[in-house]
Amino acid sequence: xxxxxxxxxxxxxxxxxxxxxxxxxxxxxxxxxxxxxxxxxxxxxxxxxxxxxxxxxxxxxxxxxxxxxxxxxxxxxxxxxxxxxxxxxxxxxxxxxxxxxxxxxxxxxxxxxxxxxxxxxxxxxxxxxxxxxxxxxxxxxxxxxxxxxxxxxxxxxxxxxxxxxxxxxxxxxxxxxxxxxxxxxxxxxxxxxxxxxxxxxxxxxxxxxxxxxxxxxxxxxxxxxxxxxxxxxxxxxxxxxxxxxxxxxxxxxxxxxxxxxxxxxxxxxxxxxxxxxxxxxxxxxxxxxxxxxxxxxxxxxxxxxxxxxxxxxxxxxxxxxxxxxxxxxxxxxxxxxxxxxxxxxxxxxxxxxxxxxxxxxxxxxxxxxxxxxxxxxxxxxxxxxxxxxxxxxxxxxxxxxxxxxxxxxxxxxxxxxxxxxxxxxxxxxxxxxxxxxxxxxxxxxxxxxxxxxxxxxxxxxxxxxxxxxxxxxxxxxxxxxxxxxxxxxxxxxxxxxxxxxxxxxxxxxxxxxxxxxxxxxxxxxxxxxxxxxxxxxxxxxxxxxxxxxxxxxxxxxxxxxxxxxxxxxxxxxxxxxxxxxxxxxxxxxxxxxxxxxxxxxxxxxxxxxxxxxxxxxxxxxxxxxxxxxxxxxxxxxxxxxxxxxxxxxxxxxxxxxxxxxxxxxxxxx
Numbered sequence: 007x008x009x010x011x012x013x014x015x016x017x018x019x020x021x022x023x024x025x026x027x028x029x030x031x032x033x034x035x036x037x038x039x040x041x042x043x044x045x046x047x048x049x050x051x052x053x054x055x056x057x058x059x060x061x062x063x064x065x066x067x068x069x070x071x072x073x074x075x076x077x078x079x080x081x082x083x084x085x086x087x088x089x090x091x092x093x094x095x096x097x098x099x100x101x102x103x104x105x106x107x108x109x110x111x112x113x114x115x116x117x118x119x120x121x122x123x124x125x126x127x128x129x130x131x132x133x134x135x136x137x138x139x140x141x142x143x144x145x146x147x148x149x150x151x152x153x154x155x156x157x158x159x160x161x162x163x164x165x166x167x168x169x170x171x172x173x174x175x176x177x178x179x180x181x182x183x184x185x186x187x188x189x190x191x192x193x194x195x196x197x198x199x200x201x202x203x204x205x206x207x208x209x210x211x212x213x214x215x216x217x218x219x220x221x222x223x224x225x226x227x228x229x230x231x232x233x234x235x236x237x238x239x240x241x242x243x244x245x246x247x248x249x250x251x252x253x254x255x256x257x258x259x260x261x262x263x264x265x266x267x268x269x270x271x272x273x274x275x276x277x278x279x280x281x282x283x284x285x286x287x288x289x290x291x292x293x294x295x296x297x298x299x300x301x302x303x304x305x306x307x308x309x310x311x312x313x314x315x316x317x318x319x320x321x322x323x324x325x326x327x328x329x330x331x332x333x334x335x336x337x338x339x340x341x342x343x344x345x346x347x348x349x350x351x352x353x354x355x356x357x358x359x360x361x362x363x364x365x366x367x368x369x370x371x372x373x374x375x376x377x378x379x380x381x382x383x384x385x386x387x388x389x390x391x392x393x394x395x396x397x398x399x400x401x402x403x404x405x406x407x408x409x410x411x412x413x414x415x416x417x418x419x420x421x422x423x424x425x426x427x428x429x430x431x432x433x434x435x436x437x438x439x440x441x442x443x444x445x446x447x448x449x450x451x452x453x454x455x456x457x458x459x460x461x462x463x464x465x466x467x468x469x470x471x472x473x474x475x476x477x478x479x480x481x482x483x484x485x486x487x488x489x490x491x492x493x494x495x496x497x498x499x500x501x502x503x504x505x506x507x508x509x510x511x512x513x514x515x516x517x518x519x520x521x522x523x524x525x526x527x528x529x530x531x532x533x534x535x536x537x538x539x540x541x542x543x544x545x546x547x548x549x550x551x552x553x554x555x556x557x558x559x560x561x562x563x564x565x566x567x568x569x570x571x572x573x574x575x576x577x578x579x580x581x582x583x584x585x586x587x588x589x590x591x592x593x594x595x596x597x598x599x600x601x602x603x604x605x606x607x608x609x610x611x612x613x614x615x616x617x618x619x620x621x622x623x624x625x626x627x628x629x630x631x632x633x634x635x636x637x638x639x640x641x642x643x644x645x646x647x648x649x650x651x652x653x654x655x656x657x658x659x660x661x662x663x664x665x666x667x668x669x670x671x672x673x674x675x
Contacts, residue, residue: 072098072110078125080108081135088136091118190265190290200254206384207377207409208248214368215239215256218343222260222296225341236366237333238344240304240359242351243370246410249347252370253300256345263297265290269306272325280307280325288332288342296341304346308354326355333363372408374504375401381409385416392432400436403483405504407443415439441484441498446491454487454494461527462487462495463625464618465537468526468611469497469519471618474640475610476515477648486630494537510558513548517603518610520545525607526618549599550592559595566592617643 072080077098080086088099096118098108118139119132202212221228221235228235241249250266257264265287272280291297307325333344346364348354358364373381378401386397404412416431418439423431442448454462466485473479480499487495499519524538557563566584584592611618621639625631631639640647 072108074110074121074125077108077110078122078127081122081127081131084131084134086135088138089118091137091139190263190294198254199258200251201258202255204384205248205251205255206380207373208252208370211241211252211368211370212255214366215252216259218256218345219259222262222298222341222343225296235343237362238346238364238366240351240354240364240367241345241347241370242367243349244372244408245349246408247370247372248409249370250300250302251409252368253298253345253347257298257300260296260298263291263294264300265297266300266302269301269303269308272307280321281328284325284328284332291342297343299342299344301344301346303348304358305348305350305353308346308348308358310353310355311357326358330357330363372406373412375405378404378407378412381412382416385413389416389420390430392430394433395431395436396433399433400440402502403437403440403500405501411443415443418442441486441490441496444498445493445496449489449491454489458494459487459626460622461531461535461537463622464526464530465523466495466497467618467622467625468522468607470499470522470636471614471621471645472522472607472610473497473499473515473519474637474645474647475614476518476606478509478511478515479519480516481633481647482636483633484630485625485636487625488629493540510552510556513552513558514599514603514606517545517548517599518606520548521600521604522607522611525604525611529608529611529615530618545600545603546596549596552599553592553595559599561588561591561595614643614645617645 077086077096080098080100085100085102086098087101090097090099096110098110100108118137122132123129202216205212218235218239225235241252243249253266254264267287272283287299291299307322307329309322309326311323311326344364351359351367359367379397382397382400386395400415404415407415415436416439419431419435422435422438423429466487470482470485473482480501482497482499484498485496486498490496520541521538523541524534527534527538552558553561554566557565566588617640620643621631621636624639637647
């Protein structure tokens, strides 16, 4: 290496060190705003102190200075009422009210009575006045002597402490940048202890995690046979499915310390702080081993490296590198298990998921009907319930709800009951809380005009009528024109059973049902409002997904979903992966699917226009129609309820129920 290159390299190092020192020093100093605030506060206190002192000294009447001969004259004239002797100072109080006291000095060795007698005051004149002698204490004497010097010094020390407190705090904060911010839950803390009994559902996930608990309790059983427990457990699932709760349950079952930290807490403005915190966290866990380290939202630091965003020395990448090193170090049996949670496993770095690191992956799905019922029972433990509460019905009406949604549902039900001054939570409270969690609170102050109420009623009944006639649409549970959240009205449709997969027929009927309100406004009123805005967005997204993701169109089984984009010239550019001709074909196919759904909805609403009008009028009258009331109105209007899945379930029940014969069916008919 040449001398010039070495010089440039040293300059670069020195400049980086200098920048770091400047940034650190800046953090340790008081900010400009705080400095001037402190100065103004001190000046304000000083002004108040000065004003009070001036007021006291101005109103304090100074005593009259006398000589000893003048005092003798006043005593002989009978003007003196009392003489107070304090050391060498004499204070004279006169008989005349309102007269200023007199003050003079005397010799400390001679008594005041002896001095007055020597100056010609008779014994009778001395007996007519009250003479009091007070010997000053040592503390009072020295306090009086040192007060003029002590109090200004004390005031100065308070000002210095006031200014240096912020500097000291900033300095301590700067020195603790590299320390871990993990929160530890002690295994003996019963208030924060969570076990598998507190986690309902997620049976497969709990089975996977029971091995972790067994290893932490009895590691010798695994080590004797040569088995190594996974170092890392990656829990993946939708938000609110209970990933953090399961991690705490593992620590509670094993009875070991639980170190919890978020992925974003590793990253700071200084380069290297995140890596230092990772080292400190693992050192803490090793000292308390066996222990569990839980990193929530690990995708904040665990994203794929080498994307070019942030540069090669990005703080996030350095933190990830340190995590990888700590998890794949030279101590394979450190009895420290790292658990992490994320709802974006697709963006994690492959090195993080390879065997030896986060090699065990636990997927936590949304709960099914039975699991939802168990979760509701867990959250209903501390809530008094009325006799009419049926959690099975609540679980049936909440498909797609996560554990967090169900907890919020039970809490909202309790709040509704307390708001109405009731001591127990009823079924009606829980039914209303479902809609509140899904759509938002009722907006009773959002009063619609008569015309808007009519348009909203027709719009919602249009949705419901199309959904009831189409065989693959979800059944309608409730129709309402009471505003909730951002919606002026809503049609609540939910499947009777959970589905993991959806068919093309279901999507096509769903498009037609969603466009039912749009078609109704156009057909009945000859005009359109802004009401179908969200409906059109849902339809467009669903139709595009059918074409580009699921292969449910004339374009065939081709995945045409975009890959996300790539970095070009400092900005993101979409990389769709197909030609403009294919893009036009996708747009045409999406338009065709939407148009077919629109025509199907128009055909149904035209055929049952009378039912549409009558049910809409009834909805305007009562504002809300539950499923039994709505289906009774359909029967009265002669509208068939086509539900393929309900017919299939009834057929299966007939086959599996041998007690029901064909004769019984004929008699029922």
